[in-house]
Amino acid sequence: MEESLRMSNEIDTDYVIGQDNVQTKIGPFGLDFHNPVFLISGLSVIALVLFCLIFDEAASAMFGALRPWLTTKLDFVFAIAMNIFVLFCLFLIVSPLGRVRIGGKHAQPEYSYISWFAMLFAAGMGIGLVFYGVLEPLNHTLSPPLGVPGALDADGNLAAAAVVEQATRAGMAGTIFHWGLHPWAVYSVVALALAIFCYNKGLPLTIRSAFYPILGERTWGWPGHLIDSLASLATLAGLATSLGFGASQAAAGMNYVFGIEATDTLKVIIILAVTALALISVLRGLDGGVKVLSEANMMLAFALFLFVIIAGATADIFSIFGSGLATYVTDLPALSNWIGREDTGYFHGWTTFYWAWWIAWSPFVGMFIARVSLGRTVREFVVCVLIVPTLVCVLWMAAFGGTAISQMTSDGYMGVQQTIANWTPELSLFAMLEQLPMTTVTSLVGIVLVLVFFVTSSDSGSLVVDTICAGGKIDAPVSQRVFWCSFEGLIAIALLLGGGLGSLQALAIATGFPFAIICVGLCYCIYKGLSTEEI
């Protein structure tokens, strides 16, 4: 009788969700967490934060050196892994396995396309697009990848028109490369693995479940504990340090636009405000919180995007979009190659760093995407998580970066170039908007966009960390999500005031290395998992 209730393709395991959980009360608050993942993640984060606070110099020497070592010496691991993810996703689109539906043949999507797309950006990439949308295309136009000469000559004057044209194409392609197929492929792989093993195979919604084809029943033992703990550690450290740096960047923006002094007090107030809003959003749940905020922020981002297209260099934006995309397609093999690269400033300074970052971020973003993707077919899922966001990123970069490039090459405005020369990336957006009408309003919109993306990241991050630390139980007491959300805010404040943000962030990014290998394993697991599904 018991067996007949299960779907035929579900994995047959005796593991019951929550069987390793401790249900207790601390003071008046109910808790329901996985033993030992909750304790390992929580205590190791506290230990690392204390280490970074107390031994700031030693920590920054140690973790600071770790990152360049990984992205330089192990560049091939990141490059190969990311290329595998892209190829695997493209394979899924054309393979008959693409017909498998997440949640079984008769599952219905829980969210509309609009809400779904909005939430794809809410978790991880929104903040980056706002910060780097202006800076990166111009930066790569000034020093393009693949040995293409830059748009400025040695004296800082504009090069010949043909050189500028070529640098712009190469710069846009180099930017799209970092925000296009590769990052979304790793998100797709992690999200698809989690979604299939949760909704189709009946396993808990947690990272370890996807490794069942490799680990078998050991999934529920220490190998699984380690994978889940590492995932929640990377997410917590990544979120808290982004929040800390984000507060500094938002404060710098406010200083630039409104002349408010960017003191530590202002930064702490920003962190507190973001955390308070995230807590409200947490208490309102997935539908009342993250979804509503993501949709609202998408509308706001779209309005700013339209404004930049209309008020900015409209014709240049469209031509840069077309030529950038075309150059991306033709340069893709050369950019993806890791052998004999001479443009190491680009390859090690940007590409492999981004790869480590996206991969370290992938358990968080992947898990959140998995949670909201029930009812889509694998093909629909991959097209929507890989292709559509890539195009959105290209459009965004063309509009924001294209305007900055055009301001420099056509109008001779060097404001954005200055933010690159002085390396103040948080000011690039505002320097670009300064040349367009209604600067105060649009700059304010830019600041609000970043802050709301922080709120949605913090909220969705708390949801993800809580689910992992509750052994995949998604109905654990909300007080736990509140705990994680507040915990992130506190870590950010402690490291901001005490020093050590950079060290902990370097460590978070370094987790990209083990995850790169873990995620290659996931491709195999997805293939195994899909092969036993009904098409």
Next chain:
Amino acid sequence: MYSSIMVPVDLAHLDKIDKALQAAADLARHYGAAVHYVAVTSAAPSEVAHNPAEFAEKLDSFVAAQARAHGIDARAHPIRSHDPAVDLDQTLRNAGDAIGADLIVMASHVPGFADHIFHAHGGYVASHSDLSVFVVR
């Protein structure tokens, strides 16, 4: 006086709602009312079931057992929610309206300090529903 009694049940913690189940069954027999057992799940696997279909089947067998044990007209209402940890109260309110219940019988704990921040489900439903609510502690 009552013709349709709604009883929210948590299939993972049936041991904690014995008194509420008994009270609902007694009232149902007294008034000749039907009892609607409502259980909320998400689409993801939980400690109760691996998928929503299995969840619904488990609720059905629980409801059949209640009907047999108490000799009452018992019906099952499995309900899906995206985020049950947060949406439960609103989902229960909506279920009460959809079923057309005139009385809700539900278990709850004795309120404490934490209820000022995270209210108990029974307390919430009692304060926000138009229906009569019997909170069993």
